[in-house]
Amino acid sequence: MADAPITPDLLTVPRREALAADGRVNLVGMTRDEMRSALIDAGTPEKQARMRVGQVWQWIYEKGVRDFAAMTNLAKPYRAMLEERFVVAIPEVTNRSVSADGTRKYLVRIAGGHEVEVVYIPEEDRGTLCISSQVGCTLTCSFCHTGTQKLVRNLTAGEIVGQILVARDDLGEWPVPGQPKNETRLLSNIVLMGMGEPLYNFENVRDAMKIAMDPEGISLSRRRITLSTSGVVPEIARTATEIGCQLAVSFHATTDEVRDTLVPINRRWPIAELIEALRAYPKASNSERITFEYVMLDGINDSDADARRLIKLIKGIPAKINLIPFNEWPGAPYKRSPWNRIEAFADIIYKAGYAAPIRTPRGEDIMAACGQLKSATERQRKSRAEIAAEAGL
Numbered sequence: 001m002a003d004a005p006i007t008p009d010l011l012t013v014p015r016r017e018a019l020a021a022d023g024r025v026n027l028v029g030m031t032r033d034e035m036r037s038a039l040i041d042a043g044t045p046e047k048q049a050r051m052r053v054g055q056v057w058q059w060i061y062e063k064g065v066r067d068f069a070a071m072t073n074l075a076k077p078y079r080a081m082l083e084e085r086f087v088v089a090i091p092e093v094t095n096r097s098v099s100a101d102g103t104r105k106y107l108v109r110i111a112g113g114h115e116v117e118v119v120y121i122p123e124e125d126r127g128t129l130c131i132s133s134q135v136g137c138t139l140t141c142s143f144c145h146t147g148t149q150k151l152v153r154n155l156t157a158g159e160i161v162g163q164i165l166v167a168r169d170d171l172g173e174w175p176v177p178g179q180p181k182n183e184t185r186l187l188s189n190i191v192l193m194g195m196g197e198p199l200y201n202f203e204n205v206r207d208a209m210k211i212a213m214d215p216e217g218i219s220l221s222r223r224r225i226t227l228s229t230s231g232v233v234p235e236i237a238r239t240a241t242e243i244g245c246q247l248a249v250s251f252h253a254t255t256d257e258v259r260d261t262l263v264p265i266n267r268r269w270p271i272a273e274l275i276e277a278l279r280a281y282p283k284a285s286n287s288e289r290i291t292f293e294y295v296m297l298d299g300i301n302d303s304d305a306d307a308r309r310l311i312k313l314i315k316g317i318p319a320k321i322n323l324i325p326f327n328e329w330p331g332a333p334y335k336r337s338p339w340n341r342i343e344a345f346a347d348i349i350y351k352a353g354y355a356a357p358i359r360t361p362r363g364e365d366i367m368a369a370c371g372q373l374k375s376a377t378e379r380q381r382k383s384r385a386e387i388a389a390e391a392g393l
Contacts, residue, residue, distance in 0.1 A: 029158025
């Protein structure tokens, strides 16, 4: 049995402590109820509070405005009060990289000087933002570069939704005053597949996604949000009932022996328990299939026998299988399966009646591909340690 996971309450910076240097409270990441309470505490009459929340909410999340002085449908004295008591703050972009294929990677700094990575992937029919839920990761999946970075803490709801605002800033996706509204969504989809395990930070992830789905703001459909978990079984059903988004599972192996190594959380919740939870998933249907993510590792999990076991395991679950060519990183202990092996694996699954798309690697030249994320400060820290070791210090 693996050690018990670090619980979210030990890692999360409480939302009410998300203060600016001058002591003002950040409105980004508050639920509507929390914002209402904060405005009432600041002197807003209770009868006006709901209306004021709606006004401020639209300025922040629909129009992208961060300056209270520009919130022109609020009286000047009220704007002055907001300026005195609150801020609209998002993570700071410290580095922006653009891949040859158009993928954008942002290194963003949050409270405490910690950094996380965010990736925007443009495609012909969509634009997908891959966001992080933790600084580092507690899962130590052996094929994942992100998993080699020690977990520092959970992100707050504001830091999670702030990543969406950062990307919309960079994409120029806020409405321009006086011009017709552009209905084209450059950022049309969100995947919680960045740094961290979202279900170890459930409440903050839930609140951030509720903000993203709110129709009077960012207004993304729940079907355009996918949460990826490595298998935190007790929280899986809550994902359906409290968030309602699409579910993806980092599966990657068909036996407990192999999955224990690739995805160590399997030692706590082995394949049989995970599959049982997925069979009971409230939203699973032919129109809302569970995605099984399966990284293709040469000689490890890519045999015909693995493909047949996978089919047997997921029988009866509305599902599709995303086959992910392994994205190599310096020092990685695995190699990518040969392309003909990946195609043979996909063919077996397809003939069994399941969709088995092979994910096209994106952003590899800027280390932005699946499993490659790791903050620059951590990479730099490791580099210094290696240099010292080589020098005999």
